[in-house]
Amino acid sequence: MTRPSHRVLTGITTTGTPHLGNYVGAIRPAIQASLQPGTESFFFLADYHALIKCDDPARIERSRLEIAATWLAAGLDTSRVTFYRQSDIPEIPELTWLLTCVTAKGLMNRAHAYKASTDANEAAGEEPDAGVTMGLFSYPILMAADILMFNANKVPVGRDQIQHIEMARDVAQRFNHLFGKGRELFVLPEAHIEEQVATLPGLDGRKMSKSYDNTIPLFEGGAKGLKEAIARIVTDSRLPGEPKDPDNSHLYTLYQAFASAADTATFRADLLAGLGWGDAKQRLFELIDGQIAPMRERYVELMAKPELIEAALQEGAAKARAQAMPFLAELRASVGLRSFQAIPQAAAKVESAKPQLPVFKQYREQDGRFYFKLSAHDGRVLLQSRGFEQGKEAGQWVGKLKQTGASVLAEAPVSLGEGVSQDEVAQALAALAAE
Ligand code: TRP
Numbered sequence: 001m002t003r004p005s006h007r008v009l010t011g012i013t014t015t016g017t018p019h020l021g022n023y024v025g026a027i028r029p030a031i032q033a034s035l036q037p038g039t040e041s042f043f044f045l046a047d048y049h050a051l052i053k054c055d056d057p058a059r060i061e062r063s064r065l066e067i068a069a070t071w072l073a074a075g076l077d078t079s080r081v082t083f084y085r086q087s088d089i090p091e092i093p094e095l096t097w098l099l100t101c102v103t104a105k106g107l108m109n110r111a112h113a114y115k116a117s118t119d120a121n122e123a124a125g126e127e128p129d130a131g132v133t134m135g136l137f138s139y140p141i142l143m144a145a146d147i148l149m150f151n152a153n154k155v156p157v158g159r160d161q162i163q164h165i166e167m168a169r170d171v172a173q174r175f176n177h178l179f180g181k182g183r184e185l186f187v188l189p190e191a192h193i194e195e196q197v198a199t200l201p202g203l204d205g206r207k208m209s210k211s212y213d214n215t216i217p218l219f220e221g222g223a224k225g226l227k228e229a230i231a232r233i234v235t236d237s238r239l240p241g242e243p244k245d246p247d248n249s250h251l252y253t254l255y256q257a258f259a260s261a262a263d264t265a266t267f268r269a270d271l272l273a274g275l276g277w278g279d280a281k282q283r284l285f286e287l288i289d290g291q292i293a294p295m296r297e298r299y300v301e302l303m304a305k306p307e308l309i310e311a312a313l314q315e316g317a318a319k320a321r322a323q324a325m326p327f328l329a330e331l332r333a334s335v336g337l338r339s340f341q342a343i344p345q346a347a348a349k350v351e352s353a354k355p356q357l358p359v360f361k362q363y364r365e366q367d368g369r370f371y372f373k374l375s376a377h378d379g380r381v382l383l384q385s386r387g388f389e390q391g392k393e394a395g396q397w398v399g400k401l402k403q404t405g406a407s408v409l410a411e412a413p414v415s416l417g418e419g420v421s422q423d424e425v426a427q428a429l430a431a432l433a434a435e
Contacts, residue, residue, distance in 0.1 A: 006039045008192075009152030011046035011086065011143070012071075014064040015054050019215035020288070021200040021208030024257045027074050029194055030156065034081045041081040042150050042320070043071065045313075048086050048093070048142060052135040068309045070218065073299035084316035086146060091324035096138075096145040098331060102174050103141050111140050112163055144168035148175075149324050151187040156194060165191035179334040200257055201250035203232050216254075219299045223289050230285045240276030251280060258287050358382060358428040360398045362391070370394040374401070374428060381417035382425050388413075405429040 010030060018027070034041040047064050054060055064085065076083060086092055108114065114137055118128040140163075147155055147168050155165050172186035179185060199207050202214030209215065216229040233251050238244055246252040246268045256264050271280065302309055332338065356377035364370050369387030372394045376382055383401075388394045400408050406426035416425060 006036075006154060007042070007150065007152045007187075008033060008039055008154045008156060009042040009044075009147055009150055009189075010156050011044050011049065011146055012067055013046045013053070014050040014060065014067050016063055016210050017066050017220055018070045018218045019208060019210070020218055020254075021202065021215060023070075023074065023218050023292075024200045025158070026156075027071060031071075031074060031076050033156070034076070042152060043076070043081055043083050044146070044316075044320075045085045046143075046146065049139065052133065052139055065303070065306060065309065068313060069299050069302040072302055072309065072312060073219070073295045075295070078312050078316060082150075082316055082319045083312065084320045085313050088313065088317035089149070089320055089324055091321065091328040092142070092145050092149055094328060095149050095331065096142050098335060099141050099144055099148070099171050099175065100138065102178060103144075103171050107167060107170060108137055108140060111137075111167065112160070113139060140164045140167045141171065144171045147189045148172050148186045149327065150320070151327075152189050153187050154192045155189050156192045159193060162191045162193070165189055179331075181334075185331065185334060201253050203229065204234050205250040218292065219296045222296065223293065226289055226292075227285050230281050230288075233281065233284075235277045235280075238277075240279070241274040243274055244271040244277075244280075246271045251277070251284060255280075255284050255287060258291060263287075357431055360402070360432075362394050362398065364391070372398050374425070376424075376428065380420070382420050382428055383414045384417060386413045386415075401429060402432055405433050 008030075010026070012022075012026065030041070030043060033039060034043075045064050045067055047060065050060055050063065068085075071083065072078070114132065117132050117136065121128050121130045121132075143164050144167060147165070148171075155161075157165065169188045169190075172188055176183075176185050202208035202212055203216065204212070204214045206212050206214060217225050221228070233254070235249065235251060236244075249271070252268065252271065255267050259267065267275075267280075267283065333342075358374055358376050360372055360374050362370065362372045365387065367387060369389065370391040370393070371387055372385045373381055374383040385394060385397065397412055397414075401412060406422070406429050409422065409425065416422065
């Protein structure tokens with residue numbers, strides 16, 4: 001398969017509803033990066049990963065639809081990128097198994113997500129593996145398959161995912177070593193942390209995250225929902241007219257994530273000059289809503305027509321599989337799983353280990369006499385008898401030659417076939433005797 005210099009791949013686990021932090025931290029930078037020339041982007045919904053964390057089918061279904069709609073509404077150009085659902089690519093779980101078979105269990109024991117579970121269990125006085133599924137334990141292998149399936153070299157992720165990329169590299173190296181015959185079957189991926197992408201603070205100033213319950217919704221609840229959430233941003237108690245400290249205000253950080261440098265500078269100056277928090281929140285709302293309102297409109301349209309989202313994803317799956325299918329065939333072959341039709345030479349070798357036997361044939365010619373001959377497996381005549389009056393006589397000689405082999409050749413009423421040596425006949429008879 002062709003391997004461009006910049007193949008970017010990232011997955012989004014489909015368990016929640018996208019919030020502003022997801023948009024600023026992942027969706028927006030990914031879409032921007034996908035517009036760079038010379039970059040080939042693979043973005044996918046990690047819905048198999050979602051099953052590890054969530055056993056509520058309704059939530060899984062809703063989340064993957066919302067996340068797909070969000071990416072499309074945010075301006076992802078599906079003709080430029082490959083956008084698909086992990087669960088539409090059967091080659092991914094198949095590759096997961098090939099990788100599972102070369103992944104050291106000890107490596108997986110060290111994975112953060114698994115360690116966190118066992119540590120928490122131990123702290124609570126439980127069995128270390130209580131509540132731990134094999135899905136959680138093998139999570140990094142599925143993720144390695146996501147990445148290696150498409151030979152991505154650049155994987156933009158959050159810091160918490162760096163270890164998983166390193167594990168993918170380890171597994172890829174081992175597979176290359178075992179089955180590559182000196183060739184790199186898999187490209188070794190690298191984690192890519194976007195330093196300049198802000199980690200968006202939530203309502204309370206900590207990282208915006210569902211687990212802190214401090215998120216600002218991206219589209220859910222409409223403009224009203226956005227406004228209400230912004231109203232709940234925690235500020236200090238300085239009154240209008242009192243100078244504010246922008247560097248200690250996460251409201252200011254949120255503003256910065258959406259504003260140009262010039263607008264940010266104006267906002268900063270106004271805060272220092274005593275802009276009231278109420279007015280500051282109104283300006284933040286207008287700024288964000290101005291950018292996301294057109295996307296929200298598209299989002300609402302898409303959510304009302306899931307068949308459009310489905311069609312986009314099916315197209316993406318076809319593009320992805322056009323790469324995954326031939327590559328997986330190559331990988332299967334590398335571990336020894338090939339169609340038998342594809343291995344004529346190997347089969348011939350195995351057969352020649354057990355030589356095909358020569359055969360005696362008895363027959364009657366037009367002269368009325370009885371004959372026999374010994375033919376090699378390829379049809380060449382090794383021995384030719386003279387004619388006998390009695391068929392029985394011919395049969396007796398055949399029996400004798402079979403049982404006693406070359407030692408009776410001298411007295412047998414036979415001649416060697418053309419270009420055939422006595423040695424070859426002796427070998428043929430020995431092979432028959434051994435049967
Ligand atoms: N594990 C990632 C997360 O929770 C999501 C993910 C799954 C992913 N497969 C991936 C990210 C492959 C990058 C590449 O954020």
